[in-house]
Amino acid sequence: MANSPSGESLIDRVVRVLDTFSAELTVQTAAEIGRRAGLPSATAHRIVDDLIAAGLLERDEDHRVRLGLRLWELALRGSTALRLRQAALPHMERIQSTVGQHTQLAVLERDEALFLERLSAPAAGANITRVAGRLPLHASSSGLVLLAHADLATRERVLAGPLRALSPDTVTDPARLRGLLAEIRRAGEVVAPGTVAGVSTGVAIPLRDAGRVVAALSVVLPREHAVDGALLALRTAAGGIEAALRSSGTIGG
Structure with missing residues (x-):
C-alpha cells in the first residue's frame, strides 16, 4: 500500500x-x-x-x-454488531413498552461506548445518544458498564485520562471512578444520575456471550423517576438476549 x-x-x-x-x-x-x-x-x-x-x-x-x-x-455483512442488534431488538422493544423513555444497546469500541441501537418514545426526556454515536466510557451508564468489564489495559488507559466532564455529575476523579467500576462489577448494574445530562438518569447492565461481556443494555429516564422497574425490565431482557446469542453461536467465534 x-x-x-x-x-x-x-x-x-x-x-x-x-x-x-x-x-x-x-x-x-x-x-x-x-x-x-x-x-x-x-x-x-x-x-x-x-x-x-x-x-x-x-x-x-x-x-x-x-x-x-x-x-x-x-459493514453489515457478517457483522457481530448486526447479530447482537438482531438478538437484542425484540427484547429492547419489550423494555421500551414498559419504561416508555429510551432503551439503548452499546458496545466497547476504541475506548468509547458505541451505540448500536436506541429506541425512544415521542415524549421521552432528554438524551444525547444517537445510533452510531459515541460517548466517553466514564460518562454514561452504558460506558461505565463496558469500562468496568473491559480488560485491565483498557481500564488503566481510560483512567489515565483525560476524563472529560459532560455534566457536573460526571465522575472525573480516577480514584473515585476506580471504586465505582469495582462496585459495578460486584453489583452487576449501575444507576448513574446526571452523568451525561443533569436532568436524566442512566441505568445499565452488562450483556454476556459465552461468559464474556460483549455489550451494555441501558435505559435513560428522567432524573426524578424510580429505577426499580427499569432494572427489572433490563434483567429480564438480558436473560432473553443472552439465550438468543447462545442459540446463534458465540460473537467473534
Whole structure:
C-alpha cells in the first residue's frame, strides 16, 4: 500500500477521509473533506473520486459528498454488531413498552461506548445518544458498564485520562471512578444520575456471550423517576438476549 511523503499509508488517508463524516456532518464538499482530513487538495479529491467510483461515497447533484450505501452494506455483512442488534431488538422493544423513555444497546469500541441501537418514545426526556454515536466510557451508564468489564489495559488507559466532564455529575476523579467500576462489577448494574445530562438518569447492565461481556443494555429516564422497574425490565431482557446469542453461536467465534 503506497505511502505518502509523511509515511502515512493510503489506508490511513482513506480512514481520515471517512472520519470527517459524523452524525452532525453528513454532507460536505471534497474541498471541505480535504481540509478536515488535513490532506492536500489534490490528494483529497483523488481519494474521494476513488471512493465514489467504489460506491463507498456518493455525490449529489450539487457535487456534495455523503457516505455511500455500499459502505453500509459491507459493514453489515457478517457483522457481530448486526447479530447482537438482531438478538437484542425484540427484547429492547419489550423494555421500551414498559419504561416508555429510551432503551439503548452499546458496545466497547476504541475506548468509547458505541451505540448500536436506541429506541425512544415521542415524549421521552432528554438524551444525547444517537445510533452510531459515541460517548466517553466514564460518562454514561452504558460506558461505565463496558469500562468496568473491559480488560485491565483498557481500564488503566481510560483512567489515565483525560476524563472529560459532560455534566457536573460526571465522575472525573480516577480514584473515585476506580471504586465505582469495582462496585459495578460486584453489583452487576449501575444507576448513574446526571452523568451525561443533569436532568436524566442512566441505568445499565452488562450483556454476556459465552461468559464474556460483549455489550451494555441501558435505559435513560428522567432524573426524578424510580429505577426499580427499569432494572427489572433490563434483567429480564438480558436473560432473553443472552439465550438468543447462545442459540446463534458465540460473537467473534
